[in-house]
Amino acid sequence: MPSPPFGYHGCYLRIDVSNGSVARVPIADAVLRQFLGGSGLGAWLLIEESQSRPDALAPEAPLIFVFSPLVGSPLTTSAKFAVISKSPLTDRINDSLASSGFAIAGKRCGCDAIVILGRAASLSTLVIDDGRVRIEAVEDLRGASCPATEAAVKARLGTDYQVAAIGPAGERAVRYATISHDGRHAGRGGSGAVLGSKNLKAVAVRGTQRGEWAQPRALADYSKALSKRSFGPATAKYRELGTAANLLTFNRLGVLPTRNFQSGTFEEAPAISPEEIRQTRSRTRASCVACTIGCEHIYSLGAVLDEDKGVRLEYESLFALGSLCGVGDAGAVLRAVRLCDDLGVDTISAGGTIAFAMECVERGWLDQPWLTFGSGDAVLRAIELIGGREGVGDLLAEGSRRAAAVIGHNSIQFAPQVKGLEIPGYEPRALQTMALGFAVGARGADHNRSGAYEVDFSEKVDRRNVTVDAVRYAIETEDKAALMDSLIVCKFLRGVFEDFYSEAAEMLSLVTGWDATGDELRETARRIVHMKRQFNLQSGWTPEEDTLPDRFLDQALPNDPAATLSREQLGTLVTEYHRQRGW
């Protein structure tokens, strides 16, 4: 086999856990250059490996872990991996990212990606030891939480293994179950259910095959300078308050989704803000491996941080399990976040689906009188039921779109989802460039694949009345996200770069030796967005999917009459988006 480019191994592992077979499949240099790694290479591999177009939870449906050329390099925030599959929640492409040691150890197994097919005979751990593969039964771990599973597998195999695991939700095919590693999650779209459908409780990796870089000295110098810049004002918010700092800002601007998107302001927002929580609880910070930002703010459940290691609190979890469910009790929100993390459940989809159910109860369409807005106990009980698929939890484990189909009464009009994926914490009527980003997203409503909210928080548009001028900005943010998710570098670095594409080209060139340019990478980003759409087209996508629920169309946001998005207006934006994409 010819030598792969620097930064790559030039192959992927295809593992069939039904019979334990493994193949090392070469990847052409041209493919690596066209799709890089992470989400981009994952989208290409997903199409290559999904020729039979299976159901998301079928044994033959591939689940793909993808690394990137930058993994293992000294570049800050580069220890990341993507998990790609068909989503059991949306039946469209799902690419979720997570961070830390699993990325480095996985790549050291001598591959750029791991494609998992089949279904193990019993609940198992897939062990990849420097490229050698075995499957170990772990029936005794059935029902174990994500962190308990990770700890148990490491205890058995050795602490030099890095482990990605599912909790009870993944075992029970909750359609928004996560894959967890080191307390972080490949969170959205149900990749945990896909791993569970393969009867895999965990994937454990260790390896010795370090990559080499084209220009190691220049890369070290560049990395040092980038790390230094990452300590500056552009990342202060993440270091000092974390993403949860959005809460009070969004509430002040009237864009904080509240009580299933029935309002953009939450009167109890101050009580669950990080500014308030830190007054009564101890807090510590943490970073992913190889990160100099340190965005994770971990709060104690009680008065002090103890051996339970506390709760990682992000804005999205805070909004979804707080304001969206009308809960103003910080303790209840923290416990709910922790419960989701333990069970392996996406906090956004859990909060969105529970809030939707609360509104159905309020309207008398769902006979669960305990499930009311504002009740922290109800949120906790609902999450427990979802994780166990017990009682009404079995319905809510299906996500808001499928739940609406069962509940009826045309409740789909306020199920807070696009393509089945629950909407993150950005009110679309008052952030209309983001509304477009949500509507056209390949994996559904998503703030990590479209950064269009940045445009709404700028002078470029009138966020309550955007015109087709906003479309190119929305495309720019989507392209940029696609490139960041494929290189891979953390999006929290984006404010550090003055000219992201030029710097991305420099990083890639230092690692691979390619003569990459900013213009080439702009093309690469567009190609990756198109590749994701290609998978969706093969899965039955139609243009009618690129829209928002009725709630957000032709009705003003109650707290902000100026925030009205007409169906015609959104249709015009989407049509122009498709035109500019050439679709």
Add this chain to the structure above:
Amino acid sequence: MRVEFLGIPRERAGIAELELDANTLGELLTTLERRFPALGDVVVAGCLRSSFVANLNGDRFVTDPKTRLSSRDCVLILSADAGG
């Protein structure tokens, strides 16, 4: 006019809001810079650093120091990066 700090600007200023007089955004920022030296990584030489932005009355985002202000305005100072 009322000035409200959110997020990091609030951390630096040490207060949530105050009343000030200014004819332009630049004048306002210069006054803030003088009164709150800790705002140095938010405001420099009467301008907002690129990681921060001002908002008028919850409606319009502005960064141009020449932006005219009226006494009825409420100026929010916040992080430009709203990523979660």
